[in-house]
Amino acid sequence: MQERAATTRRAVLEAAAHLFDEKGYAGTSISDISALSGRTSGAIYFHYTSKENLARAVIEEHFATWPGLIGGVAAQPPLEQLVLLSFTVARAFRDDVVVRAGARLWSERKAIDAVLPVPFVGWIDTVAGLLQQGRADGDLAVGVEPRQVAHVVVCAFFGLHTVSDALDGRRQIEAHLTSLWLLLLPSLQAHPDPVALLTRVRARLADPTGTEPWPAPSQAAVPG
CATH class of the missing domain: 1.10.357.10 (Tetracycline Repressor, domain 2)
Structure with a gap:
């Protein structure tokens, strides 16, 4: 279970990074990240709670x-x-x-x-x-x-x-x-x-x- 959660978090973070790099913060939506990562919006919110927290996670990485x-x-x-x-x-x-x-x-x-x-x-x-x-x-x-x-x-x-x-x-x-x-x-x-x-x-x-x-x-x- 923990390994699956870590895999999901990494997939979401990397998809978000690609989109933030290409389109910027304002130009990227959770729906975009969901589509690129193959994870549901619910899964993204479960792991990161908000787009702001996801952006902060990318910066921390x-x-x-x-x-x-x-x-x-x-x-x-x-x-x-x-x-x-x-x-x-x-x-x-x-x-x-x-x-x-x-x-x-x-x-x-x-x-x-x-x-x-x-x-x-x-x-x-x-x-x-x-x-x-x-x-x-x-x-x-x-x-x-x-x-x-x-x-x-x-x-x-x-x-x-x-x-x-x-x-x-x-x-x-x-x-x-x-x-x-x-x-x-x-x-x-x-x-x-x-x-x-x-x-x-x-x-x-x-x-x-x-x-x-x-x-x-x-x-x-x-x-x-």
Whole structure:
């Protein structure tokens, strides 16, 4: 019985995520979710009680994605962890419908009558922690203040996503992110070598499908 209930909850949540991502909160109805999930409206209300609670569940699932991704890059040097994490998160936004839906729902939060998790604060803390580790290891440039720079990096990263989503549906996000790090890393590294760091990250994220339009970083692209 519990397994069946969990299966139903997941099917409803994933169907809702697809619709919220495609049509937004206001454009999605419980009837739409019922039709896509193959579950009755009564079953949806039984498990989630309202569309607001279902939206909140999608956003909470979005947030639940991040600890696993952060843990997955922990074996690298701090600045390399930061860059590798940024590409891993970028792929989640591009490829994971629940992550995309959670981001869209939070941007439409004023229409949702529910208390929602606060975004970005955890990311600022994570980036600041990595920069502090980089300072302790001697890899961070003199004068870089971790907390202040973490705020800037998070703003730049999520701003990049907003623009890429609007202009190319995030299809070129890794190429755009490469350009961003070629701009930022010379100011962050104690001994600047952004191309070498990005090449190492690129090797770890090699795309087996060959579909990602991510050019190898070129020294010529590094701002002077």
